[in-house]
Amino acid sequence: MQRHQFIEWADQYLRGDLTGVDAQAFEDYCKANPEYAEIFSTHQDFINTLKEAEARNSFKAALAEEATKVEAPTHKGDFGAKVISFWSRLQINTGVAAAVALISVFTTLWLTGYFTDVKKATSDYSALRREMNSVKRNVTAQNKVIQNINNSDKSNKETTPTHFGATGFLLTKDGYVVTNYHVVNGADSIHLQNNKGRAFRAEIIHSDAEKDLAILRIVDSSFRNTKAIPYTFKKQLTDVGEDIYTIGFPRDEAVYGQGYLSSNTGYAGDTIAYQISIPVNPGNSGGPVLDAQGNVVGIISGKQKGIDGAAFAIKTKELVETLNRIPQESLKGNIVLNNKNSLNKLSRTEQIKKLQDFIYIVKVY
Amino acid sequence: MSKIKNISSIEVSDTEIIAGIAVGDNRIINKIYKSFFPSIAHMIVSNNGSNDEAKDVFQEAVMVLYDKITQQQFELNSKLSTFLYAVSRRLWLKQLSRKGHTLNTTDISDFEDILHVEEDIQEHQEIENQFEQMNEAMYQLGEPCQTLLKDFYIKNLSMQEITEKFGYTNSDNAKTQKYKCLQRLKKIFFTNKIKE
Numbered sequence: 104m105q106r107h108q109f110i111e112w113a114d115q116y117l118r119g120d121l122t123g124v125d126a127q128a129f130e131d132y133c134k135a136n137p138e139y140a141e142i143f144s145t146h147q148d149f150i151n152t153l154k155e156a157e158a159r160n161s162f163k164a165a166l167a168e169e170a171t172k173v174e175a176p177t178h179k180g181d182f183g184a185k186v187i188s189f190w191s192r193l194q195i196n197t198g199v200a201a202a203v204a205l206i207s208v209f210t211t212l213w214l215t216g217y218f219t220d221v222k223k224a225t226s227d228y229s230a231l232r233r234e235m236n237s238v239k240r241n242v243t244a245q246n247k248v249i250q251n252i253n254n255s256d257k258s259n260k261e262t263t264p265t266h267f268g269a270t271g272f273l274l275t276k277d278g279y280v281v282t283n284y285h286v287v288n289g290a291d292s293i294h295l296q297n298n299k300g301r302a303f304r305a306e307i308i309h310s311d312a313e314k315d316l317a318i319l320r321i322v323d324s325s326f327r328n329t330k331a332i333p334y335t336f337k338k339q340l341t342d343v344g345e346d347i348y349t350i351g352f353p354r355d356e357a358v359y360g361q362g363y364l365s366s367n368t369g370y371a372g373d374t375i376a377y378q379i380s381i382p383v384n385p386g387n388s389g390g391p392v393l394d395a396q397g398n399v400v401g402i403i404s405g406k407q408k409g410i411d412g413a414a415f416a417i418k419t420k421e422l423v424e425t426l427n428r429i430p431q432e433s434l435k436g437n438i439v440l441n442n443k444n445s446l447n448k449l450s451r452t453e454q455i456k457k458l459q460d461f462i463y464i465v466k467v468y
Numbered sequence: 469m470s471k472i473k474n475i476s477s478i479e480v481s482d483t484e485i486i487a488g489i490a491v492g493d494n495r496i497i498n499k500i501y502k503s504f505f506p507s508i509a510h511m512i513v514s515n516n517g518s519n520d521e522a523k524d525v526f527q528e529a530v531m532v533l534y535d536k537i538t539q540q541q542f543e544l545n546s547k548l549s550t551f552l553y554a555v556s557r558r559l560w561l562k563q564l565s566r567k568g569h570t571l572n573t574t575d576i577s578d579f580e581d582i583l584h585v586e587e588d589i590q591e592h593q594e595i596e597n598q599f600e601q602m603n604e605a606m607y608q609l610g611e612p613c614q615t616l617l618k619d620f621y622i623k624n625l626s627m628q629e630i631t632e633k634f635g636y637t638n639s640d641n642a643k644t645q646k647y648k649c650l651q652r653l654k655k656i657f658f659t660n661k662i663k664e
Contacts, residue, residue: 107647118624149654150621155538156602157622158492159531165494166530169501170523 106142113143117150227408228370228415230285230315232467233268233353233386270351270390270403271295271319271465274426276329278303278321279438281422282389282465283404284310287317295321295463298357302466309429314375314417315404316425319465320435332441333457334391336419337398341377343367349381349403349416350455351390352464359455360387362412364400369415370407376421377401380412389465392416397446397454482548489537500530504549508556517560525563529555532585532592539595554585605657613649620646 115121116129133140212218267290271282280295287293287307296302303323310317341347341364348361362381369376379392383406392401401416426438446454485503488496505526512522532555533548606614612634619625619633631642 107644110647110650111643114620149657152598152602153606153617153621153653156599156606157618159534159538159599160603162489162492162494162497162534163527163531165497166527169497170527 109139109142110146113146114150117147227410228405229385229408230283230405231269231353231383231385231388231403231414232283232286233384233388234266267467268352268355268386269388269465269467270386271463272389272391272399273329273332273461273463274318274440275438276332276441277436278305278326278328279308280305280319280321280463280465281402282317282319283402283417284312284315284317285404286388286465287319287467288312290467292468293319294466294468295319296466297463298459301325305465308433309425311425311428314421314425316402316417316422318426318429318438329460331443331445332461333445334393334397334399334461335442335444336423336440337394337400338420338423340367340418340420341394341400345400346395347379347381347392347400348451349383349387349390349392350458350462351383351387351403352462353384353386355464357459357462358387365412369417370405373415376404376415376417379403379414379416381414382412383414387414391458391462393446393454393458395451397444397449397458485548486537489534497530501526504552507549508553511553511557512560515560516564521560521563525556525559526552528559528592531596532588535592535595536588539591551585555589558585558589601657601660605653605660608656609649609653613645613652616642616646617649617653 112129116126121129133143267286269282269286271280271286273279274281287310290307293305293307294302295305303321303326305319305321305323308318308320343364343366345364346361347364348359350357350359352358360381360383362379364377365380366378368374369378377392377400379401381392381403383390383403387403388405390403391399392403394400399419401418402422403414403416406414423440426440429438446457449457485496485500487493488499505522508526508529509519509522512525513519517525529552533552606617609617616630616634619630620627625633627639627642627646630636630646631639634642634645636642636645
């Protein structure tokens with residue numbers, strides 16, 4: 104058999120054209136002729152390599168062709184999706200962490216008594232002076248800010264002086280007036296306005312922060328001595344349940360308020376004050392508290408926030424003590440309190456009419 | 469419908485892809501691209517590469533996989549995506565160092581290799597060379613021998629069909645031609661091999 108004939112035969116065998124007996128004959132022939140068997144095996148290897156090379160080439164070509172179809176990858180979408188999934192995975196963790204943080208913060212604050220401290224620090228005692236020009240002040244402050252946008256450093260230190268209003272009443276007919284210390288505290292100037300609308304300049308003669316009392320004297324040249332003071336000052340303790348009333352200036356008009364003395368001690372057991380049950384408001388500070396006979400039994404000073412009808416008035420006894428403590432040199436003559444009551448026979452309305460001339464609006468700038 | 473197809477075509481399993489490559493199913497190529505190309509392209513583009521370079525590297529990486537599957541007993545001991553990524557990374561680093569870009573690639577060269585793909589790449593290059601010789605031999609063989617051999621051995625045309633296609637007088641003549649062509653191809657192939 105010639106070599107090329109054998110190769111042809113081998114090709115037929117490899118393609119599977121030979122079946123059954125024919126294939127067996129080829130295999131037998133190879134076994135019988137080892138030199139042809141070797142030719143066959145090299146031929147088979149070579150053909151396989153050829154086939155593999157072609158398969159590989161076609162795969163490679165297909166790969167290259169596919170590459171032309173692939174557009175530049177869009178990473179943005181991928182990235183966004185990743186971020187979102189990342190967030191949604193961590194959402195619960197974040198929530199739990201935040202909750203734990205909040206709980207531990209508030210627990211710690213509660214354990215260390217922060218909240219009770221806060222309660223103590225922010226007193227619910229409220230002094231009854233009245234801010235008179237808060238709206239005006241806000242507007243002027245705003246205007247100032249607008250004006251100062253450009254020259255900011257110049258007038259930043261200037262702050263609008265606070266303007267308070269309260270009540271005061273005459274101790275003597277020559278112009279000694281009593282009001283609360285918290286009203287005149289830090290005042291630049293003090294003006295007293297009577298019910299006829301006339302205002303007199305006053306100065307502080309003596310102030311007693313502890314008792315929250317301030318003694319003023321009218322120093323205005325236009326001030327003339329008033330008529331005799333109609334009320335007297337009751338130094339003894341007044342009984343609980345006594346019918347009392349006051350006149351004050353929670354607004355620019357005198358306002359009458361009536362009630363009863365409800366306790367012999369003031370805010371948090373303060374012994375210098377009474378607890379009274381009279382509706383009072385900011386501006387009532389410094390107003391006289393009178394009993395039915397027209398005796399001054401106290402001076403309104405404040406009220407307790409959040410408790411109905413709990414106002415406080417400083418006892419007259421404390422006023423007298425304060426007056427006695429004033430050094431002689433700061434006085435122009437002695438303060439002699441009136442001891443002739445001209446109100447006790449009058450009806451309440453008549454009393455009020457008479458009283459009004461001696462109760463002043465205290466305006467503090 | 470087409471959307472559903474797309475989605476299902478993306479979520480093709482690693483074993484399916486390997487089986488597809490092993491039997492030479494070229495349709496699997498599209499799925500390979502969709503599943504693995506974006507992350508590799510991102511890696512290369514963000515490391516001084518262009519999109520075309522990314523495609524080249526990716527194709528070579530797939531060929532490494534192809535050789536591994538077709539020439540050896542392939543055992544999948546990592547995810548295909550990991551394998552392709554590691555190979556692409558290795559290939560790209562080589563290319564960069566050839567270009568002298570080493571300084572700018574600290575961010576990908578700093579990492580330890582996830583897989584030891586160096587051997588696979590070496591293997592791939594040997595196979596590549598081997599088949600390149602065959603391609604070269606086929607090229608040198610020229611026409612009509614090249615087509616004749618392909619028709620017979622690859623496309624499995626019968627001698628009768630070949631006789632008609634090439635206009636030989638009879639099939640014996642065609643057989644003789646085929647034998648001569650094959651002998652020439654063998655000669656070219658083996659002489660080239662000896663030269664190297």
